[in-house]
Structures are given as C-alpha cells and as structure tokens.
Amino acid sequence: MNAIVVEHISKNYGAIQALKEISFHVKKGELFGLIGPDGAGKTSLFRILTTLMLADQGTATVNGLDVVKDYKKIRQMVGYMPGRFSLYQDLTVEENLQFFATIFNTTIEKNYHLIKDIYVQLEPFRKRPAGKLSGGMKQKLALCCALVHEPSILFLDEPTTGVDPVSRKEFWEMLKRLRDNGIAIMVSTPYMDEADLCERVALIQAGQILQINSPANIVADFEKDIYGVKGEHMHALLQTARSYPGTFSCFAFGDQLHLVLKDGETNSLGVQQYLSERINGDFTLQKIEPGIEDCFMYLMEK
Numbered sequence: 001m002n003a004i005v006v007e008h009i010s011k012n013y014g015a016i017q018a019l020k021e022i023s024f025h026v027k028k029g030e031l032f033g034l035i036g037p038d039g040a041g042k043t044s045l046f047r048i049l050t051t052l053m054l055a056d057q058g059t060a061t062v063n064g065l066d067v068v069k070d071y072k073k074i075r076q077m078v079g080y081m082p083g084r085f086s087l088y089q090d091l092t093v094e095e096n097l098q099f100f101a102t103i104f105n106t107t108i109e110k111n112y113h114l115i116k117d118i119y120v121q122l123e124p125f126r127k128r129p130a131g132k133l134s135g136g137m138k139q140k141l142a143l144c145c146a147l148v149h150e151p152s153i154l155f156l157d158e159p160t161t162g163v164d165p166v167s168r169k170e171f172w173e174m175l176k177r178l179r180d181n182g183i184a185i186m187v188s189t190p191y192m193d194e195a196d197l198c199e200r201v202a203l204i205q206a207g208q209i210l211q212i213n214s215p216a217n218i219v220a221d222f223e224k225d226i227y228g229v230k231g232e233h234m235h236a237l238l239q240t241a242r243s244y245p246g247t248f249s250c251f252a253f254g255d256q257l258h259l260v261l262k263d264g265e266t267n268s269l270g271v272q273q274y275l276s277e278r279i280n281g282d283f284t285l286q287k288i289e290p291g292i293e294d295c296f297m298y299l300m301e302k
C-alpha cells in the first residue's frame, strides 16, 4: 500500500492558483523529496496532506485514509514539521518536547528510542529556551517534536532552509536512519542539490509537477547536451554566452558555466566561434555529464 496518494489536487487563494491538478504517490517507507522554488506550492500541499487545509478539488489519502473524512485518525499517525513556527520559543528544549508528547497523550520515555540519536545532541542545551538555539539545533528539536508520538509518516517542510551545510548533511543522515526504521518521509526543499539524497523526487513549480522520478532516472532521461565553460573572465563569458542567439540557458555552477543550447543547435561549433570572437583571453568549452540540478534548471526554464 502507498503511504500517500494525491489525485488531481487543486488549491486557489482568490486569483492565485497555488496547486494545479497535482497527482503523485509516496510508497511506504520511502524518502520522497518535493523540490521547488519559493511560492511553488509546497507548503499548501503539506497543509492539505496534514489535514490543516482543504483542497478545492481532488482527493488525497494518507495511510489509506481520506484527508477530509478521516482527519482525526491521520493527525494521530503523522508527524509534521512546518517550515516555521513549530516550536515555542520561550519554552526550553525539554519543555517543548514534553509539550508535544503530552498533546499526543504519550511520554518522552515511551518513544525515546526514536529520538535518542538526535536528542543526545540537544541534551546539553535542554534547559535553554528554544528561541536561543542555533538554526540547526532548532531544526533538530523540531524534528524530535514531530517524532515523539511515533508517527508512521513524517512531513517535513523545508527543514534545512537557513541551516549551515554541515548541519544540513547531518539532518539528511538522520532522515535516512528514520527511513531505515520504516517511516515514510515527504520532505520539501528549495535546494536542488538535496534532490540526490531522496529515493524519488518531484520537481514542483508554479503549482505544477514538472517531473517525478528517482534522481538517477531524471538524469538518465535528460535529452540535452550540457557544455561546461571555463576561462579567465567568467563574468564576460557568462554575459557573452547568454547573448549568443543559439543559447537556451547559461548559469554559473561552481567554478564553471553550464550552457544548454536551443533545439536545432546540434553542436557547439557556433557558440565556440561566437565566444572566440568576443572574449579576450583563454577559455575552454566542453561537453560534460549533466547533474540533477542541470535537469531541474532546464525543466524550470522550459
């Protein structure tokens, strides 16, 4: 059975169409990523699936239960970590956790095994108000609070936004351990590089899903050539490559530019010559293997 099934869900806020006929499923015990920029509709989808908001159209089930009719049962079995405001800033670490355990009619001790790995890192700060924790620590505490009633599905809305790269890595390692314990996880992120850490990902933009697959399959199915461009004058290269009439898109990625040509530009000779005529100094242009971020950038531009 699937952990989550979404069928033709739409949601409008007045004239704004936040979700347009979204359909997908998440398997039991899967780590599923929802990748998309600000305003893509991620939070709206989370709120519908966690029974906090009604969709205008379509149906959704969580653990086989309907999000409208069975909302009370669903609330007992899911853990939800909203992007912001999930902690009580004036309560201490310990009091926050205690609070979430109590509202779910359970105790920290009963489910300590689930949060132990994460909570040991918070223990030195257990008397500190949540508002005085670092960003990474806040997110760890919020995850503990979402886990303390032993949910079978976790919904995490941008848990790594604003968190430093080391803490982000640690956070994803925790998610993998939870997934290994059989918890299905749906996690959203605006960081495209985090897509590779999920079993399957959906790319969402302007309320629509552009692609759903495993990261490896998304890359394997990518039909365009990507060229890596490097040189002494990167800014001039970027501007000039973008001005070439056959360029579809060109972005700075790490220490080089990633260039995609328009359909019909079958090789790189034209752009190579165009750059040579306009760029002072050396540069190289060569075909490179696409990464998941290239695929997403292309789909979003398209």
Ligand SMILES: Nc1ncnc2c1ncn2[C@@H]1O[C@H](COP(=O)(O)OP(=O)(O)OP(=O)(O)O)[C@@H](O)[C@H]1O
Residues within 6 Å of the ligand: 013, 016, 017, 018, 036, 037, 038, 039, 040, 041, 042, 043, 044, 045
């Ligand atoms: N209560 C609301 N009233 C009006 N518009 C809203 C409301 N909530 C969201 N929106 C709009 O709906 C669209 C989708 O928002 P949503 O918060 O679901 O996206 P998101 O991907 O989670 O982005 P973000 O990370 O910025 O929250 C955006 O255009 C947003 O401005």
